[in-house]
Amino acid sequence: MSSKSEVFKVLLNQEGFRLTNQRKKILEVIKEAPDGQHLSAEDIYQKLSGNGEKIGVSTVYRALHLLVDLGVLRELTLAEERKFYELCNPLASTHHHLVCTQCGKVQEFEDASVLNLGTDEAISRGFSPLDCQFIVYGICSDCVYP
Numbered sequence: 001m002s003s004k005s006e007v008f009k010v011l012l013n014q015e016g017f018r019l020t021n022q023r024k025k026i027l028e029v030i031k032e033a034p035d036g037q038h039l040s041a042e043d044i045y046q047k048l049s050g051n052g053e054k055i056g057v058s059t060v061y062r063a064l065h066l067l068v069d070l071g072v073l074r075e076l077t078l079a080e081e082r083k084f085y086e087l088c089n090p091l092a093s094t095h096h097h098l099v100c101t102q103c104g105k106v107q108e109f110e111d112a113s114v115l116n117l118g119t120d121e122a123i124s125r126g127f128s129p130l131d132c133q134f135i136v137y138g139i140c141s142d143c144v145y146p
């Protein structure tokens, strides 16, 4: 709860970045989404305006990009032409995604071997790994056998 928000404050202050009220509210919306739910910029914008927040959609986009650059959020391309955002966990607990291209259902899974492979490969090439995304696109069982 508030401890998570403290972590953000520390993170953001380290980067010399002020956690404005609007940015804080964007993070709240993402934080409050149920586990496994991924929000697009439009989803976040609609939630905020639904709460009576006076915020423009371009402000939401700008804030999201900034938070991705700072490593607070993870940007996922789960569907064509649409980016989704979730909180960036420490690399050790990064999860991966399985996406149904028919209904858009997203399932999460954790597998250390994917992460180890990506991290080893990065380090062997002199990279400092920040995020490792593995997305499998497919057709879920509901869509294969309706």
Ligand SMILES: [Zn+2]
Binding pocket: 036, 038, 086, 095, 096, 097, 108
């Ligand atoms: Zn996820």
Ligand SMILES: [Zn+2]
Binding pocket: 100, 101, 102, 103, 104, 105, 139, 140, 141, 142, 143
């Ligand atoms: Zn499906």
